[in-house]
Amino acid sequence: MAMSQIDPVVIDNAESAVSTRNISKNYGDVEALRDLSLEFPRGQLTSLLGPSGCGKTTLLKIIAGLLEPTSGEVEVNGKTVTGPGPDRAFVFQDFALLPWASVIRNVAFGLEMRGMGKSEREDIAAKYIKEVGLGGFEHSYPHELSGGMRQRVGLARALSVDAEVLLMDEPFSAVDEQTRRKFQEDLLALVQNENKTFIFVTHSIEEAVYVSDQIALLLPRPSRVHEIIRPSNFRSKGVDNIRRDPEYLDIVDEIWASLRTYVE
Amino acid sequence: MANRALYLKFLSAVLLFGAWEVAGRIPVSFAFPTFLESMGALFRMIGDGTMATAYAETLRPLVVGVAISAFLGIAIGLWVGLSSFFEWLFSPIFIVMQAAPLAALIPLLVLAYGIGLTSKVLVVCIMAMPVIVLNTAGAVRNTPESMKEMGKAFLATDLAIILKIVIPAASPVIFAGLRLGISAGFIGAILAELKITPTGVGDIITYSRSIADYPSMYAAIFSIILLAVLFLNLLEKIETVLFKGNQRGYVSD
Amino acid sequence: MTLFGYRLPGMSSLILWGLLWEFVGQSGMTFFVPPLSEVLSTLFEVVQTAAFQKALYETTYAFLAGVFFAIAIGIPVGILMGKNRLLDELLLPWVNVFLSAPLTALVPVLMVLFGFGMKAIIITTTLFGIWIIILNSRAGVKQINRSLVEMAHSFGASPLDAFFKIYFWAALPEILGGVRIGIIRAVKGVIIGQLLISIVGFGALFELYSANFLMAHFWAVLIVLFALAFTISEFLAYLERRVSYYAAKR
Structure with a gap:
């Protein structure tokens, strides 16, 4: 993949607003997350993408402070998370x-x-x-x-x-396809205008590639980061051109290739 | 189309009361007065004030009993729904009470508390309370998890979650439980008057039976059933208006 | 509820309440509550007496007969209401009226019409149970998925086939739910009937015990009755779960 940078280490010059360090989460004997570390750059949108049951919502709720990790910690602006804030x-x-x-x-x-x-x-x-x-x-x-x-x-x-x-x-999963497209465009504008850090859970590959600055591809049982993908080129080309950009199409294909064996 | 429903309701009332009238005229039994005779007796008793005095008497244990059951029932229900300890402690009792024929307790209540108002109030309470407690507890426990999570995520305190999320979310089911409790309370109030001492409407029923004044007896029975059904329907209407937008989906009996 | 890491079984708090009962009884606080141990030992005597067995037999007979009529009449009427709009509109208001009406008030009528005996009690039992059975059977038929009906048509099922192979099964979970609630109501109905017509069954037995102030006997019979009622209701709930496993997946 020449056009997208695939690099699990921290990237760019953006500092992290949120970082998760060695997060594990067990439900009884079931390992939902194992030793998961991720950085979420400030002012950008990071997607957590993966097949169902890969623990992406669990991770999001741990970051929110709604769930407690079995081990590991979450930092927001350098401060350790102990609950919702x-x-x-x-x-x-x-x-x-x-x-x-x-x-x-x-x-x-x-x-x-x-x-x-x-x-x-x-x-x-x-x-x-x-x-x-x-x-x-x-x-x-x-x-x-x-x-x-x-x-x-x-x-x-x-x-x-x-x-x-x-x-x-998964904020758009309960709305119809056309509304969802409008939402995605609005979300891009929001990321651009508001100086906020977005963490976005989705199971839609196209949606993740369309809206994200950074995609964390999670694989299940137990959940771990398989790959971090940073689309680089098409974001500046305007919302109307993204879906036919070759890089967009390549990334979608590449992600599907990684995921297909995990989908029942 | 709305007219059709209305016509059919009217037609169905005419059919039932007509059948009653015909059966009374045959007559199917010496103890089966016609519809018109019974209505005549009803209006006579309304006219001479018999009904008003009787209902003043009948409604007293009902109102007191329902008020006590509502207050205690909702309080215990909230408690049971919010704390797993109280759930463990209390819910078996109310589950058994809900399934059991509690009317069997009446002879014992009479022995212990005599034949006065106390016994009758207690009869109404044991009939009405279990469903109020169980509905309240169930509703509180079934508050959608994501709503409670939402409260936590937006930094609500535990008390705020109970006051602003759990109780409003549970209130349609609590109200439905109250309605079912009142319905059971009616059964209890009449049972008390027929079984313990004949007072109020129960007195009209028992007395007119003993002197074979069947139209009055049927009129009294007709009036109490009509009253109960109208009142419960009114409550149901209030319920739909009050909780128009709330999610439903809990049914219990 | 967990205690020291162990999950306490659901009904285990009844043991605690039983101990409290024993304590109150032993303390002699009130004449009306004898100790639980005394009640239980009386229970074994009572169940062997002819009077108890007669009451149990009469009650069971009235209950079974009442439930039989409630089911045998209730289900077909409910299904017919679900399928025929005119019948539905004519009957539904009355079914709703009787569902919430205080049916106790009708018992005196049944007494004068059918005599102070078994017949009136059986009819009381049926009246308590039948309305919810009708209503649920109707709801069961009404909610049948349109596409199931169309599927039956498209595969050329005869009306009879469609009824027995599809409609009946599709409506079964609701019908069973109605039967369960109806039976629980019938238990209450049979006891209320016997209390008001107090010369048969447990009604007569209660009169006998309270006239002679036999408190332990009274409580013993109550325990038997409540335990039976609770067992019936739990058993029906279990049956319903077994049969209705597909109800949520329609």
Whole structure:
């Protein structure tokens, strides 16, 4: 692969916002993760990609502080993670919206938990609701929204707490293909405009290659990093050209070649 | 199309009451008055105030018993749902109570507490409480895991997770449990009046049976069933309005 | 619940409650609660008495007969309601009414119409159990996957074949769920019927014990009754799980 740099050691001049050191996670006798170390460069989007059961969501939840690793540690900005913190925000696969609360109350939930006053937090929430394109739906309820719109609410909630690291657990897997493409384009703009570090779990090869600055390819049983891929060329060519860029197509093929033996 | 449903409901009521009328006219039994006779007796008793006094009497143990069961039942249910120790300690009792014919306890309650209001309230409580406790506990335990994780990820305290996520998420099922509890409470209240001492509506039923005034007896029975069904339907309507957007999917009996 | 790393079995707390019962009984706090040990030793005497066996026999008979009618009438009516819209719209309001109505109020009517005996108790039992069986059978037929029906058509199944090879099995999990709840309600119905018509079965036995203040006897019979009811309900839940393994996969 001439066009993509394949290098498990730290790359570029970007420093790491998040690093995981020798993470292992056992559930009883089952080894979910073994001795996994990864660096997540600041301001970039890193995908965790792998077949189902490879522990990518487990790793993300360990970074979030929702799960405790059996051994090893996670550092965010040099500080060891002991639980959820204000420096990280989570976007859930099933949206995890409160069905009895309006959009604006859902988006403001994280700020409410930080003890911010009602009018202040709703001003901030309203700003992010507009930013994700849901202006006018502030007082709707989740059941009145489509799947795609619900995930925009989840995204606005994560953005509004202004965390440096955004953790996204297969955020687009429950929305339809067309909405998903729009989301992917919006996500690229978001990475560009917000100075945040994104960690993105997906099982879609095309999606990972399309949105990522860095792809960590995980293989299962027990889960380990098989390869780190950094697409280099096509990102600057504009969203419309990525899917027909030769490098994009090569990387997709290469990843499939590594994964195909692990898919039942 | 909405009209069709309404017409059919009306038609089905006419058919059932018509069958009642015809069976009463044949008559199928000396103790089977016609529909119109029974309705006549009903309106007579409403008119002369018999019904109002009777229901004042009947509803007292029901209201007190349901209030106690709701308060204690939800409190215990929350406790059982949130703590694995209390679940281990209490849930077997309520599971057995839910399956068991608790009515069999009535003779014992009468021996211990006499034939007054206390016994009747207790009858309503033992009928109504198990389903309220079990529904509350089940609902609390079944709070979607990702919602609780969401709370943790956004730095909610344990108390905030219970108050802002677990209880609101559980409230539709808790409310449904209350409705089922009230339905069982009606059974208990009537059972108490028929078995312990005839008061209120139970008195009308027992007394008119003893003097063979069957229209009054049927009217009293008709009225209590109508009241219970209307009230429970009202609760169900409130439930749908109140929890319109919430996810459902829990059913229990 | 785990204790020192061991998982305590689900129902083990009942042992603790039993000890508490024994303690309260031994302390002589109240005449109405004799010690559990006394109740249990009485239990062995009681189950051998002719009066108990007669009550058990009569109750079982009334219960089985009541459940038989509830199932034999309930399932076909429910299936017909599920298949025929007019019938459904005519009957459904009444099924819903009787499902939530306090049926205890009807027992006096049954008493005057059918006499103070077995017949009235059997009908009470049926009335308690039948409505949920009808409702669930109807729901079972209604939820059958359209594509299963179309599949049967496309492979040329005759209506009879389609009914017995597809509809019945597809609706079976719901029907069984209804039968389980119906039977649990029927247990309560048979006891309520006997209490109100207190010259048969356990109703008569309770009258006898409470008239003579035989507390240990009373509790012994209650334990037997509750244990039987609980066993029936758990057994039915077990059966339902065995048969409904495919319910979630439709």
